[in-house]
Amino acid sequence: MNKHYDIPLLLEGIPHATMILDDSFCVVHMNRLMEAITGYTREDVTGIHGELVVRSNAGNSKGQLYSKVLKTGKAESVAGDLINRSRRKIPIQYTVSALDGIDGSRCGLLVVAEDTSATDAENQQGILSSETTELIGYSPKMQEVFNLVPLMAHTDASVMITGETGTGKDKIAEIIHKSSSRARYPFIKVNCGALPSGLLESELFGHVKGAFTGATRNKPGMFELANKGTLFLTEIGDMPLPLQVKLLSVLDDNAFLPVGGEQKLEVDVRVIAATHRPLREQIRKQEFREDLFYRLHVLYLHLPPLRERGEDVRYLVDYFFKKFTSSLGKSIVGFTPEAMETLLQYNYPGNIRELKNIVEFSVNMCKDKHIDKDVLPSYIFEPQKIAEEPPGGDQRKQEKTETIPRYSEETRTDDKDSWEEIERSMIIDKLKEFGGNRTKSAAALGWGRMKLWRKMKHYKLS
Amino acid sequence: MEKLLIPVQGDFVAQRFDLATEIIIAEFDKNIGKLTSEPKTIIMERASDDELCQMIVDLNITDVICGGIEELHYNFLTWKKVTVYDSIIANWQTAMEKAVDGTLQSGEIIPLAKGGQLDT
Numbered sequence: 004m005n006k007h008y009d010i011p012l013l014l015e016g017i018p019h020a021t022m023i024l025d026d027s028f029c030v031v032h033m034n035r036l037m038e039a040i041t042g043y044t045r046e047d048v049t050g051i052h053g054e055l056v057v058r059s060n061a062g063n064s065k066g067q068l069y070s071k072v073l074k075t076g077k078a079e080s081v082a083g084d085l086i087n088r089s090r091r092k093i094p095i096q097y098t099v100s101a102l103d104g105i106d107g108s109r110c111g112l113l114v115v116a117e118d119t120s121a122t123d124a125e126n127q128q129g130i131l132s133s134e135t136t137e138l139i140g141y142s143p144k145m146q147e148v149f150n151l152v153p154l155m156a157h158t159d160a161s162v163m164i165t166g167e168t169g170t171g172k173d174k175i176a177e178i179i180h181k182s183s184s185r186a187r188y189p190f191i192k193v194n195c196g197a198l199p200s201g202l203l204e205s206e207l208f209g210h211v212k213g214a215f216t217g218a219t220r221n222k223p224g225m226f227e228l229a230n231k232g233t234l235f236l237t238e239i240g241d242m243p244l245p246l247q248v249k250l251l252s253v254l255d256d257n258a259f260l261p262v263g264g265e266q267k268l269e270v271d272v273r274v275i276a277a278t279h280r281p282l283r284e285q286i287r288k289q290e291f292r293e294d295l296f297y298r299l300h301v302l303y304l305h306l307p308p309l310r311e312r313g314e315d316v317r318y319l320v321d322y323f324f325k326k327f328t329s330s331l332g333k334s335i336v337g338f339t340p341e342a343m344e345t346l347l348q349y350n351y352p353g354n355i356r357e358l359k360n361i362v363e364f365s366v367n368m369c370k371d372k373h374i375d376k377d378v379l380p381s382y383i384f385e386p387q388k389i390a391e392e393p394p395g396g397d398q399r400k401q402e403k404t405e406t407i408p409r410y411s412e413e414t415r416t417d418d419k420d421s422w423e424e425i426e427r428s429m430i431i432d433k434l435k436e437f438g439g440n441r442t443k444s445a446a447a448l449g450w451g452r453m454k455l456w457r458k459m460k461h462y463k464l465s
Numbered sequence: 466m467e468k469l470l471i472p473v474q475g476d477f478v479a480q481r482f483d484l485a486t487e488i489i490i491a492e493f494d495k496n497i498g499k500l501t502s503e504p505k506t507i508i509m510e511r512a513s514d515d516e517l518c519q520m521i522v523d524l525n526i527t528d529v530i531c532g533g534i535e536e537l538h539y540n541f542l543t544w545k546k547v548t549v550y551d552s553i554i555a556n557w558q559t560a561m562e563k564a565v566d567g568t569l570q571s572g573e574i575i576p577l578a579k580g581g582q583l584d585t
Contacts, residue, residue: 055554058480058533086481086533088552
């Protein structure tokens with residue numbers, strides 16, 4: 004086959020993670036999408052049994068699927084998932100087909116692992132579907148956003164998304180990617196604020212073996228893995244200045260040098276960036292490069308905070324209410340008028356994320372048919388006392404728009420703390436009550452041990 | 466004294482932590498880099514990552530060698546002070562020897578695994 008076709012080039016033309024195995028099921032070739040989904044480079048795993056690389060749960064743990072296809076010559080397709088090297092579980096459609104050589108003898112297998120996370124998320128019911136790409140918004144400001152998304156999807160220009168925390172920047176970025184011609188290729192998200200400079204550089208651009216202590220093998224960077232797809236750089240305002248220079252050069256040249264590397268790699272990646280920071284102010288303080296700002300700011304999208312989205316709050320409350328009652332198997336009918344009024348009046352400094360948490364909290368805590376005001380987290384009543392006078396029809400909305408936009412960063416932080424503080428103190432109370440017994444504390448909170456452990460870790464209680 | 470656990474499949478480290486039903490447990494002394502007892506095999510009733518985590522805690526396992534493992538379980542085990550060598554592609558005996566003499570690293574692909582069969 005090799006004599007007639009350029010196999011690696013052929014594989015790169017397939018829009019899914021694909022590899023070719025020989026007749027003993029060992030890896031011969033794999034495309035970049037397969038490298039991206041498994042986390043292994045071709046050179047690392049050439050000659051290794053395909054299932055040790057893909058690690059699916061598609062009933063192929065002993066290579067049964069491979070044997071069947073090789074024997075019968077009939078393609079098989081099974082839905083399942085894989086766990087990659089980054090410890091992520093990814094839903095896949097696993098398709099195995101037989102390959103025949105020129106002489107007609109069976110010479111190997113073509114294995115395709117189609118990432119079905121997007122379609123699975125759409126079909127999934129329950130709590131997890133809140134992580135999908137759906138967006139709800141009927142307010143004029145959101146309609147403006149929705150009108151812009153298709154336009155942004157039809158171009159390859161860089162996009163800058165701004166908006167407060169919890170407004171859905173990640174989801175919009177994913178929607179733009181899924182609606183674009185790059186949808187079949189990877190959408191990779193990198194949080195620029197989560198890693199120190201050195202690690203972020205290696206994460207973005209990859210490194211070659213021996214580039215630094217501990218670099219025991221070549222590691223492809225996110226730019227390489229996102230080839231032909233979209234790289235979403237969230238919290239771009241937190242990116243260290245030296246890296247901003249390197250990012251600018253990649254955006255200009257579509258090529259970069261991996262850390263410690265000598266050969267430039269060419270990539271075709273669309274960049275979407277997002278931040279909640281005021282970038283122009285950062286430019287004035289010389290914390291963000293002006294040239295990079297203009298390079299990324301070709302298209303611009305601002306997501307309005309929830310407090311400016313009027314009746315969207317009601318739709319979102321209804322949406323999350325239905326979602327959590329059905330996933331938690333609760334038979335709650337709805338909110339009492341007082342509780343709903345409180346939710347409509349609250350100004351949500353944490354935006355949709357906070358609203359979702361409040362609804363989840365209320366649905367979990369409610370023991371009656373209706374969620375009453377006293378079930379809502381107590382902290383949401385505190386800032387209202389300062390921000391608003393007693394409501395009176397439209398006047399309420401007027402007051403909201405007048406007072407709330409002046410919300411300071413400090414107030415927001417306090418509110419976030421108080422939300423988390425409630426959960427934290429609930430955990431501490433239960434642990435005290437049960438003398439530190441985690442199994443009993445978790446049961447009393449209605450959680451599994453693993454969830455309690457996660458929460459304790461989050462609140463640094465371990 | 467250290468206690469090592471390896472989910473296995475045939476001769477190999479099982480490709481997934483959550484799908485393994487066969488477990489090897491061995492005791493070793495890291496100071497001398499040698500096993501102190503014969504490895505024992507445990508067959509689980511069913512594959513379950515949560516139950517396997519529980520078993521690791523209950524048996525006071527200090528080191529785990531595995532293939533693919535979800536972040537959640539990896540974090541749980543490391544929080545429990547268990548050393549986890551994950552993403553290992555290798556014959557389990559070779560991986561065990563390397564862990565015992567302190568040379569195994571996460572993500573390691575041991576060349577012996579190349580060309581190996583899973584149905585042994």
